[in-house]
Amino acid sequence: MTGLRAFLAIAAAACQGLAGQPVLTLPMALRQAGAASLQADLAGLARRSAQADRDQVQASYFPDLQFQGGHLNQDQDTVLKGSPITLGLPGLGTVTVPGVDQPVAQQSSWRYQVTASYLVYDFGRRGSALSAAKAKQSAVDFQGRDAVARVQAEVAARYMALVDLQARGKVVAQRRQALQDHLRDAQALFDQGVVARNDLLRTGVALRAVDDAGRALDNAMISARESLAIALGLAPEASLSLEVPDSLPAPPPLPWDEAQVRLRAPDANLGVKALQAGLEAAGDQVTFRRRDYAPSVVAQVGHSYQENQFLLHPDQTTLYLGLSWKLFDGGVRASRINQSRAEEDSVRRELLEARRGAENAAATAFRDFQQALAELATARTDVTAAQENLRIVTDQYQQAYAKSADVLDAETVLAESRFSLSDRLCAAYARQAGLLAVMGEDLEAFYVRSPLEP
Numbered sequence: 001m002t003g004l005r006a007f008l009a010i011a012a013a014a015c016q017g018l019a020g021q022p023v024l025t026l027p028m029a030l031r032q033a034g035a036a037s038l039q040a041d042l043a044g045l046a047r048r049s050a051q052a053d054r055d056q057v058q059a060s061y062f063p064d065l066q067f068q069g070g071h072l073n074q075d076q077d078t079v080l081k082g083s084p085i086t087l088g089l090p091g092l093g094t095v096t097v098p099g100v101d102q103p104v105a106q107q108s109s110w111r112y113q114v115t116a117s118y119l120v121y122d123f124g125r126r127g128s129a130l131s132a133a134k135a136k137q138s139a140v141d142f143q144g145r146d147a148v149a150r151v152q153a154e155v156a157a158r159y160m161a162l163v164d165l166q167a168r169g170k171v172v173a174q175r176r177q178a179l180q181d182h183l184r185d186a187q188a189l190f191d192q193g194v195v196a197r198n199d200l201l202r203t204g205v206a207l208r209a210v211d212d213a214g215r216a217l218d219n220a221m222i223s224a225r226e227s228l229a230i231a232l233g234l235a236p237e238a239s240l241s242l243e244v245p246d247s248l249p250a251p252p253p254l255p256w257d258e259a260q261v262r263l264r265a266p267d268a269n270l271g272v273k274a275l276q277a278g279l280e281a282a283g284d285q286v287t288f289r290r291r292d293y294a295p296s297v298v299a300q301v302g303h304s305y306q307e308n309q310f311l312l313h314p315d316q317t318t319l320y321l322g323l324s325w326k327l328f329d330g331g332v333r334a335s336r337i338n339q340s341r342a343e344e345d346s347v348r349r350e351l352l353e354a355r356r357g358a359e360n361a362a363a364t365a366f367r368d369f370q371q372a373l374a375e376l377a378t379a380r381t382d383v384t385a386a387q388e389n390l391r392i393v394t395d396q397y398q399q400a401y402a403k404s405a406d407v408l409d410a411e412t413v414l415a416e417s418r419f420s421l422s423d424r425l426c427a428a429y430a431r432q433a434g435l436l437a438v439m440g441e442d443l444e445a446f447y448v449r450s451p452l453e454p
Contacts, residue, residue: 026160029159030443054130063116072108072111080101080104111307120298120321135284136281140274149443151231158228159228162225163242164423164426166221225240250373250428254369258366265439266359282343299320304318365438368431375427380421382420383417393410
């Protein structure tokens with residue numbers, strides 16, 4: 001099996017049988033970080049907020065329906081006061097008709113009004129606002145994905161740090177076994193009078209030092225496991241089961257060289273894509289502000305009713321079609337346009353710097369990864385050499401041609417070379433994950449589908 005999921009699945013069955021829980025592979029950890037980490041939750045909330053902003057703009061394409069109604073009570077009747085009228089009649093002289101007060105509304109009455117208003121045409125303001133909202137939503141989405149990718153790269157580093165500690169634990173166990181074997185050899189030679197008692201004492205001290213290192217590793221693994229759980233959005237005490245095979249494979253090969261990385265990074269980086277969408281939103285905002293100078297064509301349909309015995313038609317239906325145009329505002333619209341232009345220029349400058357930064361960061365990460373691979377190859381060779389050296393020195397010691405200190409030194413060199421191999425391998429994975437995040441890659445998909453070098 002060559003996939004990374006298979007890489008840890010070798011020990012999954014045994015681990016499940018012992019621990020009663022599935023093994024947490026690297027793709028599983030990346031999936032968990034992408035779904036439940038703090039940045040994943042914040043990104044989801046930001047997307048919801050941006051969606052709500054877009055929905056508010058889209059709502060302007062629909063009519064506004066309003067209802068108002070209730071019961072009105074007045075302390076006095078509404079009465080129209082009549083004025084006296086003076087008439088000049090032929091043969092009768094002047095005749096004055098006294099004024100008559102006429103009620104026009106009831107003191108207590110029910111009434112309501114229903115109005116539907118619609119913006120018929122606004123010369124493209126709504127379209128510009130909607131385009132800006134959609135572009136902003138896209139920018140927020142890319143920002144969230146970029147934040148999650150960075151967290152996943154951090155999770156990969158934490159995961160491999162824990163793998164490194166567990167691999168170190170295996171090295172300590174191997175070293176303990178090697179020292180115990182050497183102690184038996186030293187005891188046999190001591191019984192034969194070939195070596196001094198000091199060989200037994202020094203080997204015993206070395207064993208105690210190994211036990212101390214094992215306890216320190218156990219404490220470090222507890223802290224690393226808790227840190228990984230927090231990064232995954234879990235409680236620190238969450239149970240995480242990792243299993244390290246005896247021989248860890250190298251990181252999956254990358255499909256690019258340095259020139260391709262430099263070429264792809266400025267366009268593939270999620271942070272750059274977020275700024276590109278932000279620049280589009282800023283441009284649409286400028287267009288929207290410019291169209292504030294245009295008028296608006298509005299239509300309104302209404303129906304009203306009031307309980308009034310003095311009216312011939314107590315209900316009324318109206319239709320209004322008209323123009324709304326702000327002719328002068330003291331320069332408010334001009335200042336808003338200048339503000340939007342400044343924001344657009346600011347985003348454009350940030351985008352230029354982000355493209356340059358993404359190219360540099362990707363190239364640096366690629367070189368760091370290549371350096372880690374070179375150091376990994378050297379560490380593998382070093383382990384092979386140290387194993388052979390320990391075998392030779394052990395044979396010489398058993399034949400009384402070497403000292404016990406020589407065996408202990410050779411064993412220490414082998415342990416350090418194995419530590420170095422584990423460190424270099426886990427560092428290579430961490431650096432590769434950081435590069436993939438800069439390149440805007442899906443880390444989980446990459447480690448699931450990519451083959452691993454044996």
